[in-house]
Amino acid sequence: MSERPTESPSVWEVAASHFDRWRAGDGSALDDLVRLLSPMLWQVVRASGLDHSTAEDVVQTTWLALVRSGDSITEPRAVAGWLCTSARRESWRVAKQSGRQLPAEDEAIARRLPDEPPPEGQVVLDDDNARLWACVLRLPERCQRLLRIVAAEARPDYSAIATELDMPIGSIGPTRGRCLEKLRHELVQTGEF
Amino acid sequence: MAANSPNEPDDATLLAAIGRLWQQLDPPPVGLADGVLARIAAEDLEYELLTLVDGEGALAGVRHAAAEEPEDPGAWLLEYEGRDLRVYVRLTRIEERTRLDGWVVPARPVLAQLRLEGSDEPMQSEVDEFGRFEFSSVQPGAHRLTFTDIPRGSTRPMITPPFWI
Numbered sequence: 001m002s003e004r005p006t007e008s009p010s011v012w013e014v015a016a017s018h019f020d021r022w023r024a025g026d027g028s029a030l031d032d033l034v035r036l037l038s039p040m041l042w043q044v045v046r047a048s049g050l051d052h053s054t055a056e057d058v059v060q061t062t063w064l065a066l067v068r069s070g071d072s073i074t075e076p077r078a079v080a081g082w083l084c085t086s087a088r089r090e091s092w093r094v095a096k097q098s099g100r101q102l103p104a105e106d107e108a109i110a111r112r113l114p115d116e117p118p119p120e121g122q123v124v125l126d127d128d129n130a131r132l133w134a135c136v137l138r139l140p141e142r143c144q145r146l147l148r149i150v151a152a153e154a155r156p157d158y159s160a161i162a163t164e165l166d167m168p169i170g171s172i173g174p175t176r177g178r179c180l181e182k183l184r185h186e187l188v189q190t191g192e193f
Numbered sequence: 194m195a196a197n198s199p200n201e202p203d204d205a206t207l208l209a210a211i212g213r214l215w216q217q218l219d220p221p222p223v224g225l226a227d228g229v230l231a232r233i234a235a236e237d238l239e240y241e242l243l244t245l246v247d248g249e250g251a252l253a254g255v256r257h258a259a260a261e262e263p264e265d266p267g268a269w270l271l272e273y274e275g276r277d278l279r280v281y282v283r284l285t286r287i288e289e290r291t292r293l294d295g296w297v298v299p300a301r302p303v304l305a306q307l308r309l310e311g312s313d314e315p316m317q318s319e320v321d322e323f324g325r326f327e328f329s330s331v332q333p334g335a336h337r338l339t340f341t342d343i344p345r346g347s348t349r350p351m352i353t354p355p356f357w358i
Contacts, residue, residue, distance in 0.1 A: 031230060
């Protein structure tokens with residue numbers, strides 16, 4: 001297992017503490033939780049190929065599901081993962097209803113990412129991101145899309161959570177691994193790392 | 194996991210960098226969190242929402258009689274699921290009227306109420322010892338069923354999404 005930077009406290013831990021406060025009856029804790037994790041859910045949902053307004057709706061639906069069934073989450077540190085998984089499933093359900101294909105595995109996921117071109121023209125990237133983006137753009141399109149999905153759900157303390165909850169999320173499948181290897185190759189070629 | 198030379202970023206580092214890249218490429222709308230909070234506030238959270246168990250690929254939420262069991266247009270079944278309760282609802286067309294009966298599983302003392310959307314007065318039926326409830330004649334329209342523990346306990350009452358009769 002590779003070394004991970006210790007972020008203290010991690011997003012998951014902060015989320016867990018908000019979630020605990022909310023369940024203890026602190027109403028403002030839900031606001032904190034929503035503000036903390038909605039940007040991540042946005043990435044998860046957008047990565048699965050939904051347009052702006054549908055994506056916003058799915059993020060809202062995901063939170064409603066948490067509010068309604070939050071009692072069923074017994075491990076507070078699982079709340080971020082629970083939200084990501086719910087958001088991804090809801091995205092796929094909505095995408096399926098609107099006639100898009102339903103993905104299953106890596107390969108299938110990679111085929112169904114946004115049809116629209118990435119909005120790189122609309123934003124000014126900082127230097128690091130601009131260099132990375134240039135390398136990402138040299139990858140096969142399928143890899144670009146797949147890595148976006150995987151990155152959207154990347155979890156800072158994945159290993160701890162996976163061990164505790166016996167969840168294989170975040171594991172690097174062979175396709176993702178190959179895409180990452182290609183990206184690493186591009187970065188080394190350009191001397192970025 | 195591939196062994197990387199010391200200068201090459203590992204998978205987690207790369208994925209984190211890609212995550213940051215997309216945060217910059219595709220930032221969430223400014224009002225995203227506020228929209229979520231407004232939506233939560235607008236929801237009726239007095240109730241736990243029961244979900245329609247979707248066995249046949251029908252759209253969640255509403256099922257119409259005609260589409261349910263083509264071979265038996267006189268009766269159809271809806272199944273809802275909550276955290277610790279499952280509800281089976283049977284609708285039977287008898288000439289001009291519709292009878293609604295059903296079961297809660299596991300059986301427990303709850304009050305079943307059937308509310309026609311837009312009407313204030315719900316019909317009531319106390320669930321019997323076998324978990325059974327019944328409304329012998331139901332008006333056409335969109336209805337929701339609620340289930341409240343007797344005596345009203347610490348759990349929230351449960352409510353189905355609207356369904357059409």
